[in-house]
Amino acid sequence: MSEHTYKIIEVVGSSKTSIEDAIQSAIATAGESLGHLRWFQVVETRGLIDSKKVAYYQVTIKIGFTIE
Secondary structure, eight states, rough: OOOOOOOEEEEEEEEEOOOHHHHHHHHHHHHHOOOOOOEEEEEEEEEETTTTTTEEEEEEEEEEEEEE
């Protein structure tokens, strides 16, 4: 296995549907401007309540990507 050096960023994804969709959204958006994404870590989950119902899920994640 080769050795890698990683840079870590922190992003927040949101979704009306689920926590999983919020994670996918954050990773997809980060992938539009960054290459070599390798892993993620969920740091925080939260949501928005509207009329006694969950309106949005928000997930803060750290994304690690390799640098050349």
